[in-house]
Amino acid sequence: MKQRLRVVAIIRNENGILVLKRNRGRSDTPVFWELPTGKIKFGEQPEEAMVRILDEYAELKVGTIKIKDVITFLALEGSSRLSNLYIIYDVTTVGQQKPNPRERYTGYKFIKDFASSGIKLNEASLSVLEILGGKVTTGKISPRDTASSATIYVDGASRGNPGPSGIGLYIIDTEGKTVERSGEFIGFATSRVAEYMAMKNGIERAIELGLKSARFMSDSLMVVNQLNGIFTIKNRDIMPIYDTIQKLLENFESVSFTHIPRSDNAIADKEANLAIDNILKK
Numbered sequence: 001m002k003q004r005l006r007v008v009a010i011i012r013n014e015n016g017i018l019v020l021k022r023n024r025g026r027s028d029t030p031v032f033w034e035l036p037t038g039k040i041k042f043g044e045q046p047e048e049a050m051v052r053i054l055d056e057y058a059e060l061k062v063g064t065i066k067i068k069d070v071i072t073f074l075a076l077e078g079s080s081r082l083s084n085l086y087i088i089y090d091v092t093t094v095g096q097q098k099p100n101p102r103e104r105y106t107g108y109k110f111i112k113d114f115a116s117s118g119i120k121l122n123e124a125s126l127s128v129l130e131i132l133g134g135k136v137t138t139g140k141i142s143p144r145d146t147a148s149s150a151t152i153y154v155d156g157a158s159r160g161n162p163g164p165s166g167i168g169l170y171i172i173d174t175e176g177k178t179v180e181r182s183g184e185f186i187g188f189a190t191s192r193v194a195e196y197m198a199m200k201n202g203i204e205r206a207i208e209l210g211l212k213s214a215r216f217m218s219d220s221l222m223v224v225n226q227l228n229g230i231f232t233i234k235n236r237d238i239m240p241i242y243d244t245i246q247k248l249l250e251n252f253e254s255v256s257f258t259h260i261p262r263s264d265n266a267i268a269d270k271e272a273n274l275a276i277d278n279i280l281k282k
Helices: 046-058 123-131 191-208 221-227 239-251 262-280
Strands: 003-013 016-022 037-039 062-077 080-093 105-111 150-158 163-173 178-189 213-218 254-259
Touching (some): 046 062, 046 105, 080 123, 178 191, 191 239
Antiparallel strands (some): 062 254, 163 178
16 A cells, blocks of 8 residues: 655734645646645755755745654545655744745635635645644545444553453544444453554444444553554554454545554543452452
């Protein structure tokens, strides 16, 4: 499967988030907008690429730059799927600069409410904003069935590492309503196996629910970064689970893996620990 690697800038002011208008090229090409986005050249570090892209495409000088998130999602490209890995930065610019779009861009706007703006976002920017928590439902260009998407929180717990272990699951729909919450005892395992088993369980449950796009949330940075292709896998005990997950992902049109603080994963954590408690009390 092909992979597309990009860096993306989130630049805010009092008027909203910066988006740039793409050059239409042919007259029959639809007009769409995107977050400042670009490729990483060979030998560049991602931050260096971000600084270069903002200068080349909008003549913006970077003041501060801080990584916000790394996301991955699958999207359709013709008849095949394309794996997208996007490194997202929060960026401030020097002084009161105004963007001066050039190269592939012809205009800019700062948008607060994308749903009422009427602009058409390209699929990648739409995915970034949705995964980061912004619900964008109008004027989108996307092959994904976002109407059937859900957010799936997973967590693994191990008492003793290794020790008695459980996995927890919490699923909410696009309106924030609870679809399911559950826990399962998985026996004697390490914490990393428990975290991977929790993710596998979440993916399997999403497939059972018929979801074609889903957002998976985990407080395990190891799991998220390995599934995003940032960290390599060195532990043989989780390799079979990882391989199974990769096969399961073929059932989706788009997925994302996002790292969240432990405090944001309280329900899945509670379900995992309850599953252990229920066994130990017997």
